[in-house]
Amino acid sequence: MSLPAVELRGLRKSFGDTPVLRGVDFEINRGEVFALLGSNGAGKTTTVNICSTLVKASGGQALVCGFDVAHQGAQVRQRISLTGQFAAVDGVLSGRENLTLMARLRGLDRRKEVVDELLDRFGLQEAANRRVDTYSGGMARRLDLAMSLVGRPEVIFLDEPTNGLDPEGRLEVWRIVQDLADQGVTVLLTTQQLEEAEKLAHRIAILHGGRIIASGTLAELRRLFPPPRIEYVEKQPSLEEIFLAIIAAGAPGAGEGGGAHEDGA
Amino acid sequence: MKTARDTSALLGRSLRHILRSPDTIITVTIVPVMMMLLFVYVFGGAINTGSEKYIDYLLPGIILIAIASGVSYTALRIFFDQQKGLMGRFRSMPIPRAAILWAHVLTSLVSNAISVAVIVLIALAMGFRPRADPLEWLAAIGIVALFTLALTWLAIIPGLTAKSVDGAAAFSYPLVFLPFVSSAFVPTATMPGPVRAFAENQPxxxxxxxxxxxxxxxxxxxxxxxxxxxxxGIGLVACLVAVRTYSRSA
Known part of the structure; x- marks a missing residue:
């Protein structure tokens, strides 16, 4: 158990002459939710793609569960799953067919049970036999995440999982990540939303200019800043809080993931 | 073993695409069939191919045109898999990477076989009368399958590298035109020198x-x-380039 789930040492990557990663180091412990925070183009996706064996690093080393992604790709792929920035689902197939395909490719027996369990857990049972083209953005993202969980991978890479979701969809994804954390799954999460990292991650690393410029728990990061001054400010509800309160009042059971309230975008 | 099993799982997926959007088969079939009607009933009477009935002369060229436009759907399917992130998902899973490409190649063989069968049936209705024995039929089917295989591997390259849908599909236009400058529609004897030289020596x-x-x-x-x-030769070179492109692409 002492072996870190993910370990990056001096990881470098250039595309042509443009360096994207200039020596990235961090470790993720087993069972940890680790947020990689950075603005657009900071190299978060590149880091995730190297860890999931899609892109070769230009230098340095990346180990996943002790296996080198450069030479032991097959062993790495046995233990991980990747959820990219856009829901990677097959729109022509139904939700059930998408999950069954994943179960077949993961070589699972008792596929029907596995698929049914995930459909239940992600509130997709009703829509299970519909073509995924007809799903709303939030539903497609839930299916996408469910597909990543087939076969219980040890390490899950979530690349901006709330990208393009409405506030409700975002809360749902957050619940799913918290669930994963409770089950002891290791999660590497990239995000540009500070709130998301604050809410979900045990530890946070800030990627900027191709390097990790700060990392640690939220408390540790807070210590990097000047001590807080106490001010009294009237607390106004944010538009998001108002929006969520209104739709929760208007639609009983909203946010439970039935999909009936979603606009089918 | 794992490769075969995963190929069949992925093949099942893309065959569903074809069954659920039969428009791909219809689109691939309709232009060659229209051409066949046009050439047989409009131009054919004025074309002198010797003793052969014109539809017997024409059909092989029509089949090649259908396949050349059919393989562009392989390019499109691969392009969309890349764009939607499905390719990334598959590639980060414990699937032999060959399985992912082979599933697309086999899908192309199946869908082109359906298109070609439809075209041959229509040709039979129009008076096409083959005199091949079973062995010759088998050889003809083998050549058509090999041609499909070669062009499919060729189609995978733009599928992997294209930056837009149009780019992924555009590669097939010259392939569709190639039969016009060959003996597919008219004998090469009446073509001017350089054109004839090209026509007689192209695949x-x-x-x-x-x-x-x-x-x-x-x-x-x-x-x-x-x-x-x-x-x-075309198949082998295209296959090598496609596999190389695939293992390097993100």
Whole structure:
């Protein structure tokens, strides 16, 4: 158990002459939710793609569960799953067919049970036999995440999982990540939303200019800043809080993931 | 073993695409069929191909045109898989990478086989009368399959590298035109020198003439080895380039 789930040492990557990663180091412990925070183009996706064996690093080393992604790709792929920035689902197939395909490719027996369990857990049972083209953005993202969980991978890479979701969809994804954390799954999460990292991650690393410029728990990061001054400010509800309160009042059971309230975008 | 199992899982997926959007088969079939009608009933009477009935002369070229436009759907399917992130998902899973490409290749073979079968049935209704024995039929089917295989591997390259849908589909236009500058529609004898030289030495002519002689039950005249070398050579080179592109691409 002492072996870190993910370990990056001096990881470098250039595309042509443009360096994207200039020596990235961090470790993720087993069972940890680790947020990689950075603005657009900071190299978060590149880091995730190297860890999931899609892109070769230009230098340095990346180990996943002790296996080198450069030479032991097959062993790495046995233990991980990747959820990219856009829901990677097959729109022509139904939700059930998408999950069954994943179960077949993961070589699972008792596929029907596995698929049914995930459909239940992600509130997709009703829509299970519909073509995924007809799903709303939030539903497609839930299916996408469910597909990543087939076969219980040890390490899950979530690349901006709330990208393009409405506030409700975002809360749902957050619940799913918290669930994963409770089950002891290791999660590497990239995000540009500070709130998301604050809410979900045990530890946070800030990627900027191709390097990790700060990392640690939220408390540790807070210590990097000047001590807080106490001010009294009237607390106004944010538009998001108002929006969520209104739709929760208007639609009983909203946010439970039935999909009936979603606009089918 | 794992490769075969995963290939069949992924093949099942893309065959569902074809079954659920039969428009791909219809689109691939309709233009060649229209061309066949046009050439047989409008131009055909004025074309002198010797003793052969014009539809017997024409059909092999029509089949090649159908396949050349059919494989562009392989490019499109691969392009969309890349764009939607499905390719990334598959590639980060414990699946032999060959399985992902082979599933697309086999899908192309199946869907082109359906298109070609439809075209041959229509040709039969229009008076196409093959005189091939079973062995010659088998040889003709083999050449068509090999041609499909070669062009499919060729189609995978733009599928992987294209930056837009149009780019992924555009590569097939010159392939569709190649039969016009060959002996597919008219004998090469009346073409001016340089055009004729090109027509007689490009792959379509060898393949068309092989198919024509096999189907008319006269394989002695067929440039069958030239056809095989063209198909095999194009397929092999395209396959190597496609696999290389695939293992390097993100």
């Amino acid at each position: 379509v002519t060898a393949i068309v003439e092989t198919l024509r002689s096999l189907l008319s039950g006269d394989p002695g005249a067929a440039p069958i080895w030239t056809a095989l070398v063209w198909c095999g």
